[in-house]
Amino acid sequence: MDQPTGRKRKAAWNIPATRIAKNTHNPIRKIVDGMKLTPNPSKQMIALSIGDPTVFGNHPLATEITDAVIKSAKSEKNNGYAPSVGYEKSRAAVAAYYTCEEAPLTSKDVIFASGCSGAIEMCISVLAEPGQNILIPRPGFSLYKTIAESQDIITKQYNLLPERSWEADLDHMESLIDGSTACIVVTNPSNPCGSVYSQEHIHDILRIAERNKVPIIADEIYADFVFPGEKYFSMASQTCDVPILSCGGLTKRYLVPGWRMGWITIHDRHDIFAQEVRQGLTNLSQRILGPNTIIQGALPDILKLTPKSFFDETIASVKKVCDITYAAMTTIPGLKPVRPSGAMYMMIGIEMDKFPKFKNDVEFTEAMVTEQSVFCLPATAFGISNFFRVVLTVPDDKMITACERIREFCATHYCTSNGNGVCEIK
Amino acid sequence: MDQPTGRKRKAAWNIPATRIAKNTHNPIRKIVDGMKLTPNPSKQMIALSIGDPTVFGNHPLATEITDAVIKSAKSEKNNGYAPSVGYEKSRAAVAAYYTCEEAPLTSKDVIFASGCSGAIEMCISVLAEPGQNILIPRPGFSLYKTIAESQDIITKQYNLLPERSWEADLDHMESLIDGSTACIVVTNPSNPCGSVYSQEHIHDILRIAERNKVPIIADEIYADFVFPGEKYFSMASQTCDVPILSCGGLTKRYLVPGWRMGWITIHDRHDIFAQEVRQGLTNLSQRILGPNTIIQGALPDILKLTPKSFFDETIASVKKVCDITYAAMTTIPGLKPVRPSGAMYMMIGIEMDKFPKFKNDVEFTEAMVTEQSVFCLPATAFGISNFFRVVLTVPDDKMITACERIREFCATHYCTSNGNGVCEIK
Numbered sequence: 025m026d027q028p029t030g031r032k033r034k035a036a037w038n039i040p041a042t043r044i045a046k047n048t049h050n051p052i053r054k055i056v057d058g059m060k061l062t063p064n065p066s067k068q069m070i071a072l073s074i075g076d077p078t079v080f081g082n083h084p085l086a087t088e089i090t091d092a093v094i095k096s097a098k099s100e101k102n103n104g105y106a107p108s109v110g111y112e113k114s115r116a117a118v119a120a121y122y123t124c125e126e127a128p129l130t131s132k133d134v135i136f137a138s139g140c141s142g143a144i145e146m147c148i149s150v151l152a153e154p155g156q157n158i159l160i161p162r163p164g165f166s167l168y169k170t171i172a173e174s175q176d177i178i179t180k181q182y183n184l185l186p187e188r189s190w191e192a193d194l195d196h197m198e199s200l201i202d203g204s205t206a207c208i209v210v211t212n213p214s215n216p217c218g219s220v221y222s223q224e225h226i227h228d229i230l231r232i233a234e235r236n237k238v239p240i241i242a243d244e245i246y247a248d249f250v251f252p253g254e255k256y257f258s259m260a261s262q263t264c265d266v267p268i269l270s271c272g273g274l275t276k277r278y279l280v281p282g283w284r285m286g287w288i289t290i291h292d293r294h295d296i297f298a299q300e301v302r303q304g305l306t307n308l309s310q311r312i313l314g315p316n317t318i319i320q321g322a323l324p325d326i327l328k329l330t331p332k333s334f335f336d337e338t339i340a341s342v343k344k345v346c347d348i349t350y351a352a353m354t355t356i357p358g359l360k361p362v363r364p365s366g367a368m369y370m371m372i373g374i375e376m377d378k379f380p381k382f383k384n385d386v387e388f389t390e391a392m393v394t395e396q397s398v399f400c401l402p403a404t405a406f407g408i409s410n411f412f413r414v415v416l417t418v419p420d421d422k423m424i425t426a427c428e429r430i431r432e433f434c435a436t437h438y439c440t441s442n443g444n445g446v447c448e449i450k
Numbered sequence: 451m452d453q454p455t456g457r458k459r460k461a462a463w464n465i466p467a468t469r470i471a472k473n474t475h476n477p478i479r480k481i482v483d484g485m486k487l488t489p490n491p492s493k494q495m496i497a498l499s500i501g502d503p504t505v506f507g508n509h510p511l512a513t514e515i516t517d518a519v520i521k522s523a524k525s526e527k528n529n530g531y532a533p534s535v536g537y538e539k540s541r542a543a544v545a546a547y548y549t550c551e552e553a554p555l556t557s558k559d560v561i562f563a564s565g566c567s568g569a570i571e572m573c574i575s576v577l578a579e580p581g582q583n584i585l586i587p588r589p590g591f592s593l594y595k596t597i598a599e600s601q602d603i604i605t606k607q608y609n610l611l612p613e614r615s616w617e618a619d620l621d622h623m624e625s626l627i628d629g630s631t632a633c634i635v636v637t638n639p640s641n642p643c644g645s646v647y648s649q650e651h652i653h654d655i656l657r658i659a660e661r662n663k664v665p666i667i668a669d670e671i672y673a674d675f676v677f678p679g680e681k682y683f684s685m686a687s688q689t690c691d692v693p694i695l696s697c698g699g700l701t702k703r704y705l706v707p708g709w710r711m712g713w714i715t716i717h718d719r720h721d722i723f724a725q726e727v728r729q730g731l732t733n734l735s736q737r738i739l740g741p742n743t744i745i746q747g748a749l750p751d752i753l754k755l756t757p758k759s760f761f762d763e764t765i766a767s768v769k770k771v772c773d774i775t776y777a778a779m780t781t782i783p784g785l786k787p788v789r790p791s792g793a794m795y796m797m798i799g800i801e802m803d804k805f806p807k808f809k810n811d812v813e814f815t816e817a818m819v820t821e822q823s824v825f826c827l828p829a830t831a832f833g834i835s836n837f838f839r840v841v842l843t844v845p846d847d848k849m850i851t852a853c854e855r856i857r858e859f860c861a862t863h864y865c866t867s868n869g870n871g872v873c874e875i876k
């Protein structure tokens with residue numbers, strides 16, 4: 025067959041990837057891939073880097089959770105297509121679980137997504153156009169930036185203040201808002217900080233949103249994952265005026281990140297999202313048709329039957345590791361841990377001037393792998409430097425060993441000035 | 451707190467949805483929502499419109515499939531995060547299942563996605579930039595257009611020819627290619643047509659792709675779903691030269707659309723995708739972190755243990771309904787069914803001039819609901835007019851009743867010219 029004339033034919037195969045594909049990169053991957061992570065062969069590797077509570081096997085699942093899934097699978101009632109926003113019955117169960125007087129929910133306010141990641145992707149995509157900006161926390165979970173920048177949405181990072189238990193710097197936050205600010209992302213409780221915001225701090229953030237008429241994406245995947253004595257407030261429970269898209273799911277509190285069961289709850293007392301945003305979210309849900317239906321079908325049982333003791337035990341175990349870690353880290357010269365109140369992480373500051381051998385947190389944590397076979401994520405992965413993040417879902421004994429090794433590592437490299445501007449290894 | 455000066459503050463809440471959210475619309479929904487679908491109250495509704503083989507309960511699942519999922523859930527080994535492209539072991543199982551001498555596959559050629567829809571979204575997103583165009587079949591599955599247009603990718607529709615069992619119009623296809631054509635989407639077996647392409651026809655399409663150096667997205671979600679005596683050839687098995695992204699999954703053949711277990715297999719013998727496209731797909735998989743891990747964990751068993759008899763029974767049942775339907779439709783004056791060779795659909799042409807009361811297929815099918823309580827999708831939903839699509843996964847008795855009602859409907863409205871240009875109801 026001859027080639028019709030009048031149009032260009034490519035002479036050779038040359039297939040680039042698109043910008044969106046190239047720009048969808050996880051900064052954590054990039055940093056970790058750039059590190060020389062060769063553990064000390066005489067010490068077994070301890071990874072304090074992985075935000076997956078299932079990897080060490082020390083957090084057993086409540087049998088009720090697995091049983092609900094088995095029942096759902098056996099029923100063979102949950103194999104067909106669900107509505108793209110999710111089964112009505114299952115969305116009603118989420119609404120019933122989270123509804124409260126201050127922030128009432130019905131099934132129509134719930135949209136299912138493929139993990140909290142999928143929920144975040146949909147929320148950013150429905151609110152922010154290419155060229156607009158969104159405010160995200162620094163340090164913060166990297167996905168916000170990954171999603172936004174791949175779609176040519178600009179990210180502006182508001183500072184979190186370690187000296188105020190990682191509260192947002194409110195003046196800084198408000199100073200970043202302009203006429204093109206599409207939303208503020210608030211992560212509470214926080215990855216990587218483990219912070220849990222007080223009611224007052226939430227009010228302060230809400231006032232900024234209200235004053236500037238900017239909606240909030242509340243990443244509340246760690247909702248209720250707070251240590252005994254701490255109190256968690258959802259953003260939506262603290263306002264009648266600011267429209268909020270809250271992102272949640274089973275991932276963290278139910279210890280099943282692989283299940284990809286996430287959701288958006290829409291809080292919008294004045295119908296500000298009613299014009300377009302609700303329909304927009306429904307539209308977006310049609311791209312991949314929601315999460316797995318066996319889990320959707322199990323969800324009402326999971327939410328109803330999982331005993332409180334399961335959460336209490338998980339949190340008690342994380343809290344215990346937190347205490348071990350904090351006690352150790354506060355007594356290591358050169359380190360400054362910030363005490364968390366929830367979630368499963370602790371951020372630890374490095375007084376870099378005391379470790380002149382290392383240029384930054386990346387070199388510091390890299391050397392910790394080489395020498396001590398302990399891997400902590402450098403906070404550069406979360407947008408700030410001179411900190412590292414430790415995951416608190418590891419078994420006690422592993423953490424005790426890890427802390428000893430971190431102590432040895434720091435002692436080896438800690439320097440004090442001898443007054444001549446020369447550094448002395450202690 | 452005072453408002454810092456020097457930047458615009460919005461005076462009122464006004465939150466539009468983004469273009470991508472607004473533009474992600476399913477044309478089927480739009481058409482169906484625009485139809486007056488009030489069934490005849492004296493006849494029970496029969497929906498021949500839903501492409502979900504589970505809804506009528508007449509296609510039981512193989513116990514091996516459910517058992518594999520229960521085993522995976524019970525093991526509690528598949529609750530954590532999987533790599534975003536999927537568990538290595540499960541990808542290896544898919545590779546082993548589909549590999550053949552002509553199109554070898556290993557686990558690194560397999561990327562998991564949230565359903566075949568998720569696979570299609572990733573493939574289009576990795577290949578086509580906004581402003582570029584992709585070729586899609588007409589009539590065709592609507593998602594290609596939904597995904598592409600929401601991302602400002604242009605779609606050009608190549609005609610399928612009913613008189614050639616819905617083969618592509620090759621000249622038309624090639625005439626649409628220009629320097630900005632990013633890929634050709636080929637659906638085989640086809641929704642909505644039920645067509646299964648011959649080896650020769652696949653070769654013809656591949657020659658066009660090769661000549662113009664345009665890669666192919668092969669939507670092969672109905673792979674192997676062909677009637678006895680027909681033969682299915684994957685696109686990739688017929689070429690060493692054209693790089694192909696094949697999209698598949700458990701959805702159709704395993705009758706579990708809700709599970710959202712889809713995949714991309716990468717076929718690229720000359721490393722044309724090796725430069726960027728492979729990495730781009732991996733990048734994109736990090737947005738939502740792949741499909742549910744319980745299903746991923748069950749996949750090796752599902753692929754290995756599902757007995758051939760399960761597929762044979764499903765297909766025999768669909769074929770039986772196909773024969774019933776075809777036999778009926780060929781004898782209804784004014785209708786012209788096109789015989790399918792696979793998948794689960796039949797397209798039926800309407801000689802519109804014989805039904806002057808109705809302007810088009812939408813009005814025709816709408817009236818069929820009003821009068822006969824039978825709902826078939828007007829082919830306008832798939833990009834062409836004067837056809838309707840019938841789903842073949844319904845129980846025999848329902849289909850027999852439906853055919854009788856369609857016959858009655860057509861008889862009621864069929865007109866022959868009386869020679870005076872006036873139409874006479876028979």
Ligand SMILES: Cc1ncc(COP(=O)(O)O)c(C=O)c1O
Nearest residue numbers: 075139140141165215245273275
């Ligand atoms: C703050 C935060 N949001 C969202 C996610 C993603 O959750 P999912 O696994 O449900 O997508 C994570 C996971 O680590 C997280 O830390």
Ligand SMILES: Cc1ncc(COP(=O)(O)O)c(C=O)c1O
Nearest residue numbers: 501565566567591641671699701
């Ligand atoms: C041709 C075609 N491709 C893809 C899909 C979507 O498959 P999935 O449900 O796995 O996303 C369908 C569903 O009907 C289809 O007909």
